Amino acid sequence: MPAPRPCPWPKTPLDLKYHDTEWGVPLHDDRRLFEFLILEGAQAGLSWSTILAKRENYRRAFDGFDARKIARYDQRKIDALLADAGIVRNRLKIAATIQNAKAFLAVQREFGSFDRYVWAFVLGKPIVNHHRTVQTVPAHTHESDALSRDLLARGFKFVGTTICYAFMQACGLVNDHLVTCPRHAACQATAR
Numbered sequence: 082m083p084a085p086r087p088c089p090w091p092k093t094p095l096d097l098k099y100h101d102t103e104w105g106v107p108l109h110d111d112r113r114l115f116e117f118l119i120l121e122g123a124q125a126g127l128s129w130s131t132i133l134a135k136r137e138n139y140r141r142a143f144d145g146f147d148a149r150k151i152a153r154y155d156q157r158k159i160d161a162l163l164a165d166a167g168i169v170r171n172r173l174k175i176a177a178t179i180q181n182a183k184a185f186l187a188v189q190r191e192f193g194s195f196d197r198y199v200w201a202f203v204l205g206k207p208i209v210n211h212h213r214t215v216q217t218v219p220a221h222t223h224e225s226d227a228l229s230r231d232l233l234a235r236g237f238k239f240v241g242t243t244i245c246y247a248f249m250q251a252c253g254l255v256n257d258h259l260v261t262c263p264r265h266a267a268c269q270a271t272a273r
Contacts, residue, residue: 086259086261086262087100087101087262087263087264088100088215088258088259088262088264089215089259090215092130093130095130095133095134096129096130096133099133100264101264103251104250104251104258104264105250105251105253105255105256105257105258105264105268106253106268106271107207107252107253107254107268107271107272108251108252108253109196109200110196111189111194111195111196112145112146112147112148113146113252114195114196114199114252115146115148115181115182115185115195116139116140116146117248117251117252118181118185118237118240118248119139119143119146119178119181120132120136120139121244121245121247121248121251122174122177122178122181122238122239122240122244123139123168123169123171123174123178123239124244124247125174125239125241125244127169129247131169132169135167135168135169138165138167138168139167139168141167142162142165142167142168143162143168143178148182148185148186148189149182149186151178151179151182152179152182152183152186154179159175159176159179162175163175173238173239174239176238177237177238177239180236180237180238181237181238181239181240183236184232184235184236184237185237187235187236188235199228199252199254200254202224202227202228202231202249202254203224203249203254203255206272207253207254207255207256207268207269207272208222208224208254208255208256209256209269209272210255210256210257211260212257212259212260213259213260213261214259215259218257219246220243220246221242221243221245221246222246222255224249224254224255225242225243225245225246225249226242226245228240228242228245228248228249229241229242229244229245232245253268253271253272256268256269256272
């Protein structure tokens with residue numbers, strides 16, 4: 082029997098640490114779900130490694146991803162963010178973060194939590210895939226299409242279906258570790 086091999090996409094030590102400790106682990110904390118939604122949107126057009134390397138800067142710049150604070154950002158705060166070299170200084174992505182904080186708070190009010198809302202798209206439990214190669218991992222699915230449509234209808238920005246699928250993978254709504262990766266079984270075991 083061949084030795085287990087991790088997924089091939091982590092290339093840097095930071096990527097590998099993220100892969101081995103976070104990616105695909107079912108996540109139910111609203112603040113962290115919001116963080117991943119924002120970071121996945123920030124990644125659009127860039128590599129995940131770039132965003133991962135800036136994650137601590139994002140946490141500092143965006144008040145620990147406290148949606149209540151972000152929803153109240155004014156022009157002075159926006160100008161400070163546009164001058165912050167520690168994050169991606171894209172005016173549209175910064176504006177989207179503020180808009181997404183407002184929409185996120187509305188979802189929390191309506192559903193009781195963002196966790197309850199987002200996990201309903203996978204019927205409350207992770208979708209466990211059994212891919213053997215990265216070439217068979219899709220860029221989007223029916224579930225990410227549905228999540229994207231609903232988020233957009235609620236006023237969220239930078240939440241296309243590919244971004245939503247990456248979010249679902251990151252937060253463990255989908256287990257897309259390759260079956261040869263030891264994390265596949267580990268993430269499956271952590272599902273509640």
